[in-house]
Amino acid sequence: MKVMDYFFVFVLSLSCIAYVTHGEAPCPAAWIHFQTSCYVFATGYPEDWTEAGSFCNRMGAKLAEIETREENNFLRMHAIDNYQQAGVHFWIGGTDVLVDGQWIWITSQKRISYADWYPGEPNGALHESFVVTALGGTCNKPWVNHGDSCYLFVTHLQENWSEATSMCTELGGYLVEIESAQEDNFLKNYAIHQLQIQPGGQFGNGSFWIGGTDMLVEGNWFWLSTKQPFVYTDWYATSKEPNGGIRENCAHLGSHVHFHWNDADCHLLYNFICESE
Numbered sequence: 001m002k003v004m005d006y007f008f009v010f011v012l013s014l015s016c017i018a019y020v021t022h023g024e025a026p027c028p029a030a031w032i033h034f035q036t037s038c039y040v041f042a043t044g045y046p047e048d049w050t051e052a053g054s055f056c057n058r059m060g061a062k063l064a065e066i067e068t069r070e071e072n073n074f075l076r077m078h079a080i081d082n083y084q085q086a087g088v089h090f091w092i093g094g095t096d097v098l099v100d101g102q103w104i105w106i107t108s109q110k111r112i113s114y115a116d117w118y119p120g121e122p123n124g125a126l127h128e129s130f131v132v133t134a135l136g137g138t139c140n141k142p143w144v145n146h147g148d149s150c151y152l153f154v155t156h157l158q159e160n161w162s163e164a165t166s167m168c169t170e171l172g173g174y175l176v177e178i179e180s181a182q183e184d185n186f187l188k189n190y191a192i193h194q195l196q197i198q199p200g201g202q203f204g205n206g207s208f209w210i211g212g213t214d215m216l217v218e219g220n221w222f223w224l225s226t227k228q229p230f231v232y233t234d235w236y237a238t239s240k241e242p243n244g245g246i247r248e249n250c251a252h253l254g255s256h257v258h259f260h261w262n263d264a265d266c267h268l269l270y271n272f273i274c275e276s277e
Contacts, residue, residue, distance in 0.1 A: 032078060034071065034074045034075075035070075035071070039064065039075065039078075040059075040061075041078070041079065041082070041090070042055065042056075049063075049091050049095070052091045053091075053093070053106065062093060062106075062107040063091060063092055063093030063106065063107070064092045064093055065092070065093045065094070065105040065107060065108060065110075066092060066114065066116075067113070067114055068114055069114060069116075072114070072116050093105050093106045093107055094106070094112055096122070103115070103122070139151075143276070144190065144194075146183065146186045147182070147183065147186075148277055149183075149275050149276065149277050150173075150275070150276050150277075151176060151187070151190075151273055151274065151275055152168075152171065152173065152273065152274040152275075152276075153190065153191070153195060153208070153271070153273055154167070154271055154272050154273070154274065155195065155271050157271070158269040158270055158271055159209075159269060159270070159272060160266060160267050160268065160269060160270075161175075161209050161213070161250040161252075161266040161267075161268075161270075162266065164209045164270070164272035165209075165211070165224060167272070167274070168272070168274035168275075171274055171276075172276055173274040173275050173276035174211060174224070174225035174274065174275060174276070175209060175210055175211030175224065175225070175272060175273070175274065175275070176210050176211055176273040176274065176275040177210070177211045177212070177223040177224075177225060177226060177228075177275060178210060178212075178232065178234070179231065179232055180232055181232065181234075184232070184234050187253065187259075187273065188253070188259040191206065191208070191253070191255075191259060192259065197255050198255065199255050199258040199259055200255065200256065200258060206254065206255030206256075206259075206271075207252050207253065207254040207255065207256075207264075207268075207270040207271065208252055208253045208254075208270060208271050208272055208273045209250065209251075209252050209270050209271070209272035209273070210251050210252055210253060210261070210272075210273060211223050211224045211225055211251075211275075212224070212230060212250070212251035212261075213249055213250050213251065213266070214242070214249050214263075215249040215250070215266070218245065218246055218249075221233075221242070221251070233261065234260050234261050235260060235261045235262075236257035236258070236260035236261060236262055237260075238257075239257070239262075241257070241260070241261060241262050241263060242261075242262070242263035243263070244263045244264065244265070247265060248263040248264050248265055248266075249263065249266055250263065250264055250265075250266035251263055251264075252264050252270055253273075
């Protein structure tokens with residue numbers, strides 16, 4: 001039996017595509033097979049390019065090195081079919097970190113012969129020395145996709161928490177309910193990198209209502225749509241949130257708390273984020 005070669009694909013937050021050549025052996029669970037290699041799309045571990053490569057190495061694999069049009073099309077179609085997420089980016093193993101403009105595959109040290117650069121790329125000179133491949137999502141615009149949900153960042157309208165809830169319902173969704181660090185990081189990164197809202201602004205600027213409240217029992221926070229208590233939380237620790245007592249019963253993300261969670265007066269007017277599945 002031949003030794004297996006494994007490849008990882010890492011995605012933006014960022015993640016990666018890893019691969020390993022496998023010969024005649026079957027691919028492990030969660031890995032997918034193409035020709036003589038196995039690939040895994042590692043989407044749950046946000047990493048920079050170097051850390052993504054190290055993660056792949058720990059798995060006995062390496063960042064994907066795409067050498068043919070057929071291999072490229074296989075990875076692209078798998079990503080589109082399974083990770084249809086707006087703004088998603090996958091690290092692969094190409095770099096010109098050694099000599100600017102001379103792109104190589106980092107593991108094999110081979111010059112990149114087949115390439116599928118987006119028109120105008122590569123264009124980052126010394127500031128951008130690593131290859132990332134990007135995909136678009138399939139949620140109806142202007143909704144954006146992450147995981148099994150679509151999200152709408154309502155930035156042109158400010159409402160109180162109750163009206164924001166009603167607006168999301170009218171749009172076929174609900175105020176976003178954040179159930180994992182991955183989902184939380186996606187929302188933060190979208191606000192910072194796509195909407196260009198910088199953390200650390202003044203109170204109220206860049207604030208988005210989310211679907212959490214403790215209006216029924218003080219201190220017992222739950223998601224309004226599902227009525228489920230918070231499991232994952234990301235309260236802003238510096239000001240010991242939530243700290244508003246009975247005066248502040250609704251949760252929001254705010255740039256002034258670096259897009260951690262904060263409790264606020266439900267009557268304040270903020271932008272908001274809707275979610276649909």
